Amino acid sequence: MTDTTLAPRESIHPVDPRDHVATALRDLAAGEVLNLRGQAITVRNDIPKGHKIAIRDASAGADVLKYGWPIGRATVDIAVGDHVHIHNVETRLEGVEGYSFAPTAPEPHVEPAARTFDGYRRKNGRAGTRNEIWVLCTVGCVANTARRIAEKANARFAGRVDGIYAFPHPFGCSQLGDDLTHTRSLIAGLAAHPNAGGVLILGLGCENNQLKALLESAPDIDRERLRSFTTQMVEDELEDGLSAVEALVEIAEQDKREPIPVSELVVGLKCGGSDGFSGVTANPLVGRIADKVADAGGTPVLTEIPEVFGAENVLLQRAASREIFDQAVGVIDDFKRYFIDNKQPIYENPSPGNIAGGITTLEEKSLGAVQKGGRAQLVEVLRYGERVGPHGLTLLEAPGNDAVSSTALTAAGATVILFTTGRGTPLGFPAPTLKIASNSGLAQRKPGWIDFDAGQVLEGVSMDDAADRLMDLVVDTASGKATKAELNGEREIAIWKSGVTL
Secondary structure: OOOOOOOOOOOEEOOOOOOOEEEEOOOEOOOOEEEEOOEEEEOOOOEOOOOEEEOOOEOOOOEEEEOOEEEEEEOOOEOOOOEEOOOOEEOOOOOOOOOOOOOOOOOOOOOOOOOEEEEEEOOOOOEEOOOEEEEEEOOHHHHHHHHHHHHHHHHHOOOOOOOEEEOOOOOOOOEOHHHHHHHHHHHHHHHOOOOEEEEEEEEOOOOOOOHHHHHHOOOOOOHHHEEEEEHHHOOOHHHHHHHHHHHHHHHHOOOOOEEEEHHHOEEEEEEOOOOOOOOOOHHHHHHHHHHHHHHOOOEEEEOOHHHOOOOHHHHHOOEOOHHHHHHHHHHHHHHHHHHHHOOOOOOOOOOHHHHHOOOOOHHHHHHHHHHHHOOOOEEEEEOOOOOOOOOOEEEEOOOOOHHHHHHHHHHHOOOEEEEEEOOOOOOOOOOOEEEEEOOHHHHHHOOOOOOEEHHHHHHOOOHHHHHHHHHHHHHHHHOOOOOHHHHOOOOOOOOOOOOOEO
16 A cells, blocks of 8 residues: 655645645635645635545546545545535445455565563463463353452452452353353363463353363463352352463462563554544554564464445455465454445445545545554454464455454554544553544643553654654554553453354
8 A cells, every 4th residue: 555654744645646636734715826746725614624625527427536445436526625524425335346366566674773672471381461360261160250359359468469350251152153152162262362471261060151161262271370269159250260370370470571582473453433644644653563573483363344344455455375265254254244244235334434534535534544454464364263373464344333353453462553543542452552642632632541652653753763763662552551541441352242142
């Protein structure tokens, strides 16, 4: 995809020379005359900051390009200077499409400087960025029990590990098929996560998601750091839980941070509450981090499959092999059929907040979103609940929902999550989650939520300099620096439910 580096102090920013539109970097008033690299443009309507202005004419029915790709079709004739948004552009998306395997040559490999973070080496070979005790549950019936155990344990064993946290959920009973598999695989993935120095899993006893089957589905769990029991079979589940946690704390508190190569870092890539700047600042900036991690031999993980619709070819042309291409197409087409089977349009996006921020169609949102994956080759495709294997850019099946997709990233093995946002959210997840604002206004308005201001690239800071600063923050976070969400106690999970409930 075309480089999105901004020239300082411009009023509007086109991404690609082929584009019909540019992004307004400030509020534009009707009648104002702009100079875009020698082209005089008269603003024909008031245009809010972050929205699009036409810099080329487009006839009704013609494709409208941004990022060098179609973001929709014009519903009326559009003239230079017009505000371009939902009133004059509509999606081109309809259903399942055909794709051709036409790989592009991979970007030249850039050998990065050797770099490490201070992490925890685990028995299964993975590297953690935290040393916490996690209290999990097979079923929602004991979710509050897990929470109470964690609260009491934190008070009793404070300071001996990085923290003791419960991750309750409402599922595990009255579930069949994929729903039950999803719940089981997500909990198993969390139980084997390298950020957990110890894990307690509570069962009830009569649920569909039986504890024995869950443990059998995760053979790489370190059994020395695992405690589990069914609460129906003990007299006092709170005291038994506290005793189990104490035993885990005694093991985990012996762990020490050690220098670990960035090649062992697994970075989840996520966006939520996008705006018109997300695809210009925060997402391409995170794409630079994805490339730095991939070049170092690490694993960036991209997800949110419905936010690939309309931008599939940007990603598919980077598939490392025909097998990876076919797997990626399978995930994308299956997700489209999921919408169609439930009698929903595949383009039921962007959200009201996205539209208010300047995003017009799902294609535009997707073309901005896939930039988080940088330019590295796609080397692995995971189904929901699966965990990362080889190093390199990975595509993970999950919906766009912030909590569901971020939980899936964590269960897949992400030890740090980079979460870009133009609107802001306080949410946090089991893996430390860095919130990256697409605009400085958000960063200034919500300093308690935002960890990094990508809006600085609108003020003349180069993408390279901003990426270096963000990479420093990623390494510091992996080495133990708390994120804003962690400081705020924001930690939760959500599991994808797609089937019937008994």
